[in-house]
Amino acid sequence: MFFRSRIAYASSPCLIVLALVLVSGLALTGCKPLPPSKPAAEFTPDEARGAQVFHAYCARCHYPTTTRGLKGPGLQALTKLKEMPSGTPPTDERIMQTIRHGHGMMQPVPVEDEDMQYLLAYLHTL
Ligand code: HEC
Incomplete structure (x- = not known):
């Protein structure tokens, strides 16, 4: 039962959109990867x-x-x-x-x- 509900949780489109918003929010607030070094x-x-x-x-x-x-x-x-x-x-x-x-x-x-x-x-x- 628990396992099934976890899958439903992860595939909910609403939650995916929410996750994307959170990730882009982090990027805007400076939590982004460092710029690459020159080779x-x-x-x-x-x-x-x-x-x-x-x-x-x-x-x-x-x-x-x-x-x-x-x-x-x-x-x-x-x-x-x-x-x-x-x-x-x-x-x-x-x-x-x-x-x-x-x-x-x-x-x-x-x-x-x-x-x-x-x-x-x-x-x-x-
Ligand atoms: C024997 C070890 C050692 C060597 C050699 C050394 N460092 Fe450091 N360096 C440190 C340590 C330990 C710190 C952290 C100092 C602290 O914050 O107390 C540090 C900190 C720094 C910082 C950060 C300063 C800051 O304001 O946060 C820079 C930049 C730096 N070193 C550049 C260099 C450069 C460039 C060289 C070569 C010319 C060099 N270090 C050689 C040990 C070393």
């Missing part, structure tokens, strides 16, 4: 150099292509989000400050000025 095959030379800088300095603590945490938060879509995990906006200045001076549990990371520009170019592809 490595399309990187400019600067972005490709930035990826190397990332692997040298950041990859042991951060995943670049997911928001799942390693030692620090995953950085997927970092620069496309309204705010970083700490709540501050992901401007180049804030990101550089985080790297140069550290932030909370993250120690300062000594990235040279030139490498920093490549790194930022790469972070914008995430």
